[in-house]
Amino acid sequence: MSSLRTRLLVALLGAVLAAGVIASAATYYGARAEVGAMLDEELRQVALSLRDHAVLDLGRLAPGGREPAQRVVVQIWDPRGVAVYLSNAATPLPLSRAPGFSDLTHEGRQWRMFTARSGPQTIQVAQATSVRTELAAGAALRLLVPILAVLPLLAVLVWFILDRGLAPLARVARAVGARSPASLDPLPAAGLPGEVRPLVEALNGLLARLGEALTVQRRFAADAAHELRTPLTALALQIQLAERAGTDADRAAALTKLKDGVKRASRLVQQLLALARLEPEASETPFAPVALDALARSVAAELAPIAAARPVTLALGRVEPATTTGNEDALRLLLTNLVDNAIRYAPAGGRVEVRAFAHGADAVLEVADDGPGIPADERVRVFDRFYRVPGTEGPGSGLGLAIARQVADLHHGRIELADGLGGRGLTARVVIPAT
Amino acid sequence: MRLLLVEDDPMIGESIRDGLAQEGFTVDWVRDGAAADAALGTEPYAVVLLDLGLPRKDGLDVLRAARARRNDVPILVITARDAVADRIRGLDAGADDYLVKPFDLDELAARVRALVRRAEGRAEPVVRHGAITLNPATREVHLRGKPVPLSGREFALLHALLARPGVVLSRAQLEERLYGWDEEVGSNAVEVHIHNLRRKLGAGTIRNVRGVGYTIPAE
Numbered sequence: 001m002s003s004l005r006t007r008l009l010v011a012l013l014g015a016v017l018a019a020g021v022i023a024s025a026a027t028y029y030g031a032r033a034e035v036g037a038m039l040d041e042e043l044r045q046v047a048l049s050l051r052d053h054a055v056l057d058l059g060r061l062a063p064g065g066r067e068p069a070q071r072v073v074v075q076i077w078d079p080r081g082v083a084v085y086l087s088n089a090a091t092p093l094p095l096s097r098a099p100g101f102s103d104l105t106h107e108g109r110q111w112r113m114f115t116a117r118s119g120p121q122t123i124q125v126a127q128a129t130s131v132r133t134e135l136a137a138g139a140a141l142r143l144l145v146p147i148l149a150v151l152p153l154l155a156v157l158v159w160f161i162l163d164r165g166l167a168p169l170a171r172v173a174r175a176v177g178a179r180s181p182a183s184l185d186p187l188p189a190a191g192l193p194g195e196v197r198p199l200v201e202a203l204n205g206l207l208a209r210l211g212e213a214l215t216v217q218r219r220f221a222a223d224a225a226h227e228l229r230t231p232l233t234a235l236a237l238q239i240q241l242a243e244r245a246g247t248d249a250d251r252a253a254a255l256t257k258l259k260d261g262v263k264r265a266s267r268l269v270q271q272l273l274a275l276a277r278l279e280p281e282a283s284e285t286p287f288a289p290v291a292l293d294a295l296a297r298s299v300a301a302e303l304a305p306i307a308a309a310r311p312v313t314l315a316l317g318r319v320e321p322a323t324t325t326g327n328e329d330a331l332r333l334l335l336t337n338l339v340d341n342a343i344r345y346a347p348a349g350g351r352v353e354v355r356a357f358a359h360g361a362d363a364v365l366e367v368a369d370d371g372p373g374i375p376a377d378e379r380v381r382v383f384d385r386f387y388r389v390p391g392t393e394g395p396g397s398g399l400g401l402a403i404a405r406q407v408a409d410l411h412h413g414r415i416e417l418a419d420g421l422g423g424r425g426l427t428a429r430v431v432i433p434a435t
Numbered sequence: 436m437r438l439l440l441v442e443d444d445p446m447i448g449e450s451i452r453d454g455l456a457q458e459g460f461t462v463d464w465v466r467d468g469a470a471a472d473a474a475l476g477t478e479p480y481a482v483v484l485l486d487l488g489l490p491r492k493d494g495l496d497v498l499r500a501a502r503a504r505r506n507d508v509p510i511l512v513i514t515a516r517d518a519v520a521d522r523i524r525g526l527d528a529g530a531d532d533y534l535v536k537p538f539d540l541d542e543l544a545a546r547v548r549a550l551v552r553r554a555e556g557r558a559e560p561v562v563r564h565g566a567i568t569l570n571p572a573t574r575e576v577h578l579r580g581k582p583v584p585l586s587g588r589e590f591a592l593l594h595a596l597l598a599r600p601g602v603v604l605s606r607a608q609l610e611e612r613l614y615g616w617d618e619e620v621g622s623n624a625v626e627v628h629i630h631n632l633r634r635k636l637g638a639g640t641i642r643n644v645r646g647v648g649y650t651i652p653a654e
Contacts, residue, residue, distance in 0.1 A: 229515040230444055233537035237450030240540045244457060261446055388490075 005162045012158050013151060020147035024140040032136035036112075039132055040101060043114040046072060047125040051118035072127050073111075079120040093126055103129070168196045176203070184211040220385070224272050227386050227397065231265035271399040274333055275385070278406040285327045289435060292322040292331070292363050296356040299335045303343060312346045314339070317355040322363040324432045326411045334407035335365055337400040338428045342369035351421060362413075363434040370425040379417040401428075408432065436551065436571075436591055437461040437612050439480040441471040441497065442513070443489050447536075451484065451513075454540040459574050459587050460547070461615045468492025475501050479611055480508050482550050484543075487514040487525065495528050502529035509550035513538070548572055555598045562597050565654060567636060569597055576636075583635050588613060592628045596641060601653035603644050625649075 076085040077095050086092050093106050099115050110129035115122060168191075175187050186204040189197055238258040245251035296319055307314035324331075335354075342352040346369045355366040374382055374389055381387050383405045386398040401415075408415040413432030420426045438455060442448035443466045452462045463478065465471050468489040475483065475497070483501075487494035498510060512530040514521070522533045531553075532546055548571045552560060562569040566579045574590055576583045585593065595612045596604065604612075606625045614620050621627075629649060633641055642650050 226515055229536050230447065233515070234444065234446035234450060236537040237447060237454060237540055241450055241454055241457075244454075244540075257446070257449070264446065 005159070005166060008162055009155065009158055013155055016147070016154060017151065020144055023147075024144040027143050028136050028140035031139040032132060035132045035135045039127060040112065040114070043072065043101075043112065043125045043127060044116075046074070047114045047116040047123050050074065050076070050123050050125070051116050072125055075124040075126070077122040077124070079122075084121060093124065095122065096124065165193075168192050172196060172200055172203075184208075184214070220275075223386055227268060228265070228272075231261060231268055235261045235265060268397045268399070271397055271403060275399060275403055275406060278330060278403065278410055285329065287325045287327060289323055290326050290328045290331055292324060292356040292365055292432075293319045295328070295331060295335060296354045296365065299332060299339055300354050303336065303339050306340070307343050307352065310343060310346065310348055310350075312343050312348070313351045314343065315351065315353050317353040317366070317368070318357050319355060320357040322356050322358040323435050324363040324411065325435045326432065327407075330407045330410060331365075334404045334430065335367070337404050338365075338367040338430075341400050342367050342371065342426070342428075345369070346371040346425070350425075353421060358434050359431075361434060362431045365430040365432075366427055368420045368425065368427040370421040373420060373424060373426045374417060382417070383415070404428070404430070436481045436594060437463065437478070437615065438547065439471070439474055439478070439483045440464045441466075441468070441484065441489065441494065442486045443467060444486075451540075451543070455544060455547070458544045459590060460544075461591070461613060461618070463615050466490075468494060468497045471497045472500060475506060475508070476504070479608070481554070481612070482547050483508055483510045484547070485510055485512050485530070487512060487516055487521075495525065498525070498528045498530060509554050511543075511546060511550060513543075545572070562594070564597050564600060564651065567593075567597070567640070569594060578636055585632070585635065586628075588624075589628050589632055589635075592625070593632055593636075596649065596651045600651050603648045603650040605648035608648065 072087075073093060074085065074087040075083060075093060075095075078084050081095055083092060091107060093111060093113065094104070096102055096104065096113060096115050099117055102113050102115065104111050104113060111126045112129050112132070113124055113126035115124050117123075172187060172192070184207045186207060187200050189200045189204065192200055235258065238254060238261045242251060242254035242258055245254050297316065300314055300316055304314055339352065339354060346352055350370050353366075353368045355364070355368070357364055378389050382389060383401050384398075385402040387402075388398040405415050408430050411432045413430060415428065415430045418427045418429060436459065438460050440448060440451055440455075440462050442451060442464065445466075448464050448466065452464050455462050463474060463480075465474055466489075469491045471483075471485065471489070471494075472492065474480075485494050485498060489497070494512065494514070498512070501508070501510065509531045510529065511532045511534060512525045513534045513536065514525070515536045516522075516525075517535040522535075525533050531550055534543060534546060548560070551571065552558075555562075560570070560572060562571070568577045569590075570576075571594065574587075576585050576590065576593065591613050592609060595609060609625050610620050613625075629641055629643075640651065642652055644650060
């Protein structure tokens with residue numbers, strides 16, 4: 001019964017049959033009442049005409065060649081209760097004294113009787129009740145039989161009508177079924193009935209969103225592959241240099257560079273992974289309250305050795321209680337990336353300041369430095385994946401800020417770049433709704 | 436043999452420079468398109484190794500600009516852009532060869548030698564002149580079939596002179612072909628190398644054109 005067509009067919013035929021039965025029943029009861037009234041009148045007319053005109057032409061009382069069972073029975077009694085006339089002498093009906101209509105059962109049959117007085121005599125005219133029932137049933141059957149007869153034809157018709165009606169659905173199903181995973185063009189919605197169109201439009205909406213997501217993924221994969229090629233090229237070259245090294249000192253130097261190359265490739269892969277995990281669709285870690293002030297202290301402490309090695313002064317600026325709801329690991333990654341960037345690009349002896357505070361309905365993280373900064377017209381593009389400000393020296397994947405922005409997006413916040421300490425350098429500001 | 440390497444990635448640049456130096460090439464390394472433009476305008480290079488994804492000026496623009504200035508130095512494009520369309524675009528923009536990253540250092544050196552050979556108008560990989568044969572791949576020199584041990588500079592100097600027999604090269608021109616930017620050149624370094632070459636190959640091999648420079652006479 002899972003087919004819509006079968007279900008509709010059964011329901012429709014059932015409804016037609018039920019309607020026929022109800023109509024027949026109504027006809028039966030209606031006809032029963034009408035026939036009753038009509039035959040009652042006939043009984044009365046017969047009785048009255050017998051009384052008034054003493055018509056005893058009993059042949060007239062069986063008009064239309066009725067079956068013997070349907071014939072009217074006439075009985076005339078004298079005042080002493082002696083039968084004067086019995087049309088059916090074999091089984092006389094009992095004498096009833098009350099004038100007018102009466103129902104009686106005699107020898108297992110139901111009878112309808114009209115009793116009239118004609119002077120001292122009693123005239124009784126009766127007929128079997130089954131006559132009425134049969135007439136009413138006949139009328140009901142005349143209604144029901146044609147309905148039953150056309151039911152198979154109706155079934156075939158309904159089948160074809162449903163087939164035609166459901167054809168658009170079948171067309172859509174075929175169109176979807178014939179798709180390759182790569183073809184995400186919208187399904188044709190033209191000429192579809194109003195019931196199917198919303199489904200197709202919803203499907204098309206889904207296809208469009210799927211297409212966008214796929215495009216983003218493909219571009220990311222292509223970019224990632226392209227970006228991986230650079231460190232892999234460096235590794236391949238460094239390995240060849242190590243192989244060629246003639247002296248132990250040369251080999252040691254080559255291996256040191258090779259290790260740097262491996263470190264760099266690993267870092268890129270790590271960042272790519274982080275980026276993939278931070279995709280809004282992929283993020284499964286539930287949000288929990290995160291104290292940004294504690295996070296700022298922790299990240300600053302963690303990166304202090306790297307800052308000291310540069311050397312760069314890594315200091316905590318304004319750090320006040322500020323709590324947000326989020327993914328602590330992601331927020332730590334964001335802040336680590338920002339502070340790491342600041343340390344990396346700050347000049348030796350420079351200063352990096354980490355801040356965390358609440359501002360209105362927002363929680364704010366800031367990392368400010370007095371390094372070279374980023375020109376105002378580059379401050380939008382630096383968030384693009386793999387983009388590096390022209391002339392940037394040193395290792396870097398161009399992913400740090402892209403990751404930071406993705407984390408901010410994940411927390412429905414924003415990240416912006418402004419001037420840094422003392423009118424130079426850079427301030428990276430992350431604004432996330434506070435709890 | 437002096438090469439210009441244009442590569443923005445520090446690790447790759449360093450590796451190529453070191454690897455080619457081991458092959459006897461002198462490598463000048465710049466990291467962006469604008470610097471490459473400037474270097475191409477001033478120095479005579481045997482071959483240019485050009486990355487395409489460069490800061491400040493795209494590699495293809497550097498290539499087109501060089502060709503527009505009628506600079507016909509052999510240019511070998513080294514890039515991660517491996518699509519056929521990219522290669523066609525690179526070659527049509529005036530590149531002589533196209534090498535996709537990651538690549539093998541030996542292959543790079545071989546391609547550079549091939550470009551040099553073609554630029555010198557030779558089909559043969561070995562340079563022959565009279566009784567002297569010079570093999571750029573093995574960096575061996577033979578005189579009448581017997582190997583002659585030469586230092587790297589001596590070999591490069593001989594190669595430069597043998598590349599165009601009969602053409603007189605000044606001391607400055609020879610220095611430009613032999614030394615990179617970061618190398619200190621002694622005031623009589625070229626004279627010393629010439630002296631050694633004459634000693635090893637015979638006094639008449641290299642002629643001194645007084646006040647102009649040096650040449651190996653055409654046969």
